[in-house]
Amino acid sequence: MRLTYRRRRVITMASVGKNLALWLFLSFLAGLSASGGEAQTLRSWDDVFQLRAERTAAESIAVTLSITPGNYIYRDRLTFRHEGRDLSVEKPAGEEKDDPNFGRVDIYRNSLSLELPDIAAKGSLEVAYQGCSERGICYPPVRQRIDLVSMNISDVPKDVAETPKETQINAEANLFSSTFEPGSGADSQLLSGGAMMTIVSFLGFGLLLAFTPCIFPMIPIVSGMLAGAGSALSARRGFALTLAYVLAMASAYGVAGLIAGWTGYNLQFALQSPLALGAAAVVLVLLALSMFGFYQLSLPVGLSARLAGNLQNAGSIPRAAALGFGSALIVGPCVTPPLAAAMLYALQTGDAIRSSAALFALGCGMGAPLLLVGALGPRILPRSGPWLEAAKQIFGVGFLAIAVILIARLLPDRFVLALWGVFILGAGVFVGAFDKLASASSWEARLSKAAGLIVSLYGAILIVGAAAGSTDPFQPLAALASRPSEIGSPHDNMRVTRAAELDKAVAASVAAGRPVVVHFTADWCTICKANEAAMSDSALQRKLATASLIVADLTNYNADARLLMSRFAIAGPPTLFVVDAKGVEVKGTRLIGAFTAETLADRLSLAGL
């Protein structure tokens, strides 16, 4: 089984390269959902002990064994075999551990280094060791072989006499997957070991999220807020403002977690509804206009002053906090996975406070890098002058871009392309595409006009491409250049929007003896789009062809959609899982959030696809 385990790890490693942070986060989510929220604490020995070896001279090697804190190795169980003979090695004195239960033992902790003389560069050296965790579990003996030529380290296959023959057995993935730690039970305090672990993990994954595109929309908002606060902004003041923003953002997540825990209702979902997205886009456009200095001219004074106040007079901490609270819920397109996790977590533990704390930690983690912008930003920005105005305009353009991103989730792809075209064309005009140049114009003005013209041209091409039916911003004219190609998936997907339709579709497929891949998605869900792209992988399509694919469409988030979600207890799109030919969800196949073709293939193979 350990071998199979490894192999799976290797496969997932391939996808790591693509998006490390997201992958880590999602695998964490997968672990979280599989383990019912309990932290997986006891780790396999290959994470606990690490053997390294290097040649220090022609005839000697240095062996180092790193031991993760909380674990130890028995001195007398560390042995070396060289060329078929036990090697007597001078081992350093260990730490004496006097256990009232089983007497005195010599152990090694942390790390152990040994110099082995008279080891020529041929053949191999076998190292065996065995140890335990302070938590009260003893690991099986580890035997590793060091190739003395290449210094590569490999595992020695298990000895048949010592351990029974390895059989390849696959368990239901969720079998006994929750760990129980004393003190993490129902009566325990919030900050007991398990909960602390959860909070720390969420904090860590928040930090990871901060390095994904999730956080990008927040940087212009924070910078905009600071720029709007005026030129005499000290680093301390900037930090305080950003801190208020970040804490409020984290609180927003915390509140969402609390509500999710209490009601089981997915708040993020409501905020991703067309109405909320549209409203958010409108607000952003208004904010952008205020950045351009337009609002005095066109809007009623009261409303505009309040909107602009958020940015223009953002010197006040409550306003920074309000901005943080609002933007957290509306802006982050990546927030569905953490919220889905919190949902599962809350449903599993019924503990609203803990899921709230976990999400608060996630928000803090996500916001931590913003604090740097807050503290350093004002120093980097010029004290005053026209540059500040230019910066404001850039932020205005940024706000508009975010508004387009939000609206894009509501529109068909073609209109999105046209919308981007319009936006980019407008940006080009602002940069100076159509400004008049005189022979006396400065080189800056000329450069600016050239850039503006190029940008405008691209915007115009996007609009033309959209008119021709393109959706790809990088190949907007492809539709003009080529004949209609195989657009859309090769096999017909069943698209359902109601629980009854889903049941019918599943039943039909079950009757035909075909497993079903159920994919919950929605047009406004950007991650779902990325997932669909991953699913178009040709190898994956062959796998999927042996099953029926049912797309459960949650675009219209109404009572029917909620019923549809509750049918298989899903927290939100994207969620994908396999239902076997008996009509039962195959355990371990459920994927929440973004996935790659490899991870999906992995899960499908669990269902025998």
Place this chain on the structure above:
Amino acid sequence: MNRRQLLSVVTTAPLVTAWAFRTPVALAQSVNTSDILNDPEAPTFGNPKGDVTIVAFLDYNCPFCKKAAPDLDRIVKEDGKVRLVYKDWPILSEASLYGAQLALAAKYQGKYHSVHHALMAIPGRKIPKEQMLAAVKESGVDFNRLQADMQQQDAAIMGLIRRNSAQADAIGLRGTPSYLIGPFRTSTLDYSGFKEALVEARRRQALSKR
């Protein structure tokens, strides 16, 4: 044969040979909860109709197993509604395997529990076979019968040990002791730890039934 073909033959031949001579791997089987909880050959104690099952994966050279053994006995006895399944999982030393064989052979004369306790009562972690044998002899077991059963039932005993090992591997247990308590897995617990785990397991079971 050109150089490239030769090269590919030279590199693939050892792989093919290794593949052909590797130990036969059983076809992928699946392990489910019932296989683990209800192996007919696994020694089972406590209340057969109990509402929570504790499955104990143990090794006779595992100090923590020995430390926790009295507490496990006590909780099973005092709770009264716990079903206890022993899974001998000898992973720590060669003598561990021997100990497991002794205990499982004693099952055929209904003495698993006394041999198990005799072995668990030897303090320490590097108990050699001889010391195990001596302890078993003093446990009040019919030793001649034990030896006979150990030989005659070897296939069944080793089969059970392999099944236990495969199950432990399949659910990803890391070492001994590992206890499955209701839906949970855990390692060393003391009496109050077991008690808490049972409370939590019952709460979870009630939740999932609702």
